Amino acid sequence: MSESPDQGQTGSDGRIPRLAIGVVIVGVLASLAIYGLSHVPGSGSVEIDWDTTEEIAAPPATDVGTGSFGVSRTSLSALAPNEEGVLLYRVAGVVRVASGGRQPTRVRCDVTSRSAGDTKMARSTKLRAAWPKPSDDLQLQEVPETSLVKFDNGDNNKIDLPIRDVARRYVDISAPVTVDWLSYVEDDQYWIWRMTEGTGAGTATLPWLVIFEAENRPKGLIECSATIGGERTKVEIPFLQEEWPIVDDQPNTGEADTGDVSNVE
Structure with missing residues (x-):
């Protein structure tokens, strides 16, 4: 008996190939990363x-x-x-x-x-x-x-x-x-x-x-x-300025990339 069209769309055991799942996961992660960066004030500051x-x-x-x-x-x-x-x-x-x-x-x-x-x-x-x-x-x-x-x-x-x-x-x-x-x-x-x-x-x-x-x-x-x-x-x-000299009361120790995206109007 010939194979039906529906049966030909999956592997021999009826499961979705792992490669296809991997491609979907990578795409979702990339989209989330782009979305996250676009919502960070200054994006790179x-x-x-x-x-x-x-x-x-x-x-x-x-x-x-x-x-x-x-x-x-x-x-x-x-x-x-x-x-x-x-x-x-x-x-x-x-x-x-x-x-x-x-x-x-x-x-x-x-x-x-x-x-x-x-x-x-x-x-x-x-x-x-x-x-x-x-x-x-x-x-x-x-x-x-x-x-x-x-x-x-x-x-x-x-x-x-x-x-x-x-x-x-x-x-x-x-x-x-x-x-x-x-x-x-x-x-x-x-x-x-x-x-x-x-x-x-x-x-x-x-x-x-x-x-x-x-x-x-x-x-x-x-x-x-x-x-x-x-x-x-x-x-x-x-x-x-009344307070002089000015003392840095919150030293900056974090690291971040320095992109060129601005949220300035």
């Missing part, structure tokens, strides 16, 4: 925390025309210097502006590093280490899981630092908001937010942060201004 964080004193909000403007939740975070004597520090804060209606509103914030010696903005994979990024629709820009920065900490040349401790979303109003930066100055980062229809009846909360490299004690100036309708105001907030 090491995730660490700041060695120190301090509050930066800021003045209270002021009235501007029909609205108000202020800078709050300002903070200074830093990592201890690496073997080359270079440290990282982050300046973060929140702009709170209310137009009091549909008044066109413009806000600009500059953060300047004035540390002694060589100082400049740190770099992410492709852009400067500053958030938010330029956007024609800020509501659509998501805060990344971490802030990826190029920095040699002895174990890796890329590190993932916290970002969601100071920013969960970049804007909290439904009115249109754009943000931009144009020219590049290595020791100065600025943002320009525009709200052509104002902030509506409420207050817009606009977080920002920038990371600098420095050879000496973190020091600098925050300058923010707001124009609501035809009225303008400005605030200046100097900062200086």
Whole structure:
């Protein structure tokens, strides 16, 4: 009697060949490995925390025309210097502006590093280490899981630092908001937010942060201004690292590959 088609698809004992099983297992493991790597923040970097964080004193909000403007939740975070004597520090804060209606509103914030010696903005994979990024629709820009920065900490040349401790979303109003930066100055980062229809009846909360490299004690100036309708105001907030020298309270001993995948927006 001739062999039926179904019987010809398996071995003589009716079992699936071992080679076929092996191919399936290898394929599954490879897929899981690719999936896992794609969900690791920075994929090739090491995730660490700041060695120190301090509050930066800021003045209270002021009235501007029909609205108000202020800078709050300002903070200074830093990592201890690496073997080359270079440290990282982050300046973060929140702009709170209310137009009091549909008044066109413009806000600009500059953060300047004035540390002694060589100082400049740190770099992410492709852009400067500053958030938010330029956007024609800020509501659509998501805060990344971490802030990826190029920095040699002895174990890796890329590190993932916290970002969601100071920013969960970049804007909290439904009115249109754009943000931009144009020219590049290595020791100065600025943002320009525009709200052509104002902030509506409420207050817009606009977080920002920038990371600098420095050879000496973190020091600098925050300058923010707001124009609501035809009225303008400005605030200046100097900062200086109080804890100095900075001590590395969590030495990094892990090893990781240094790929080029970034989760930076």
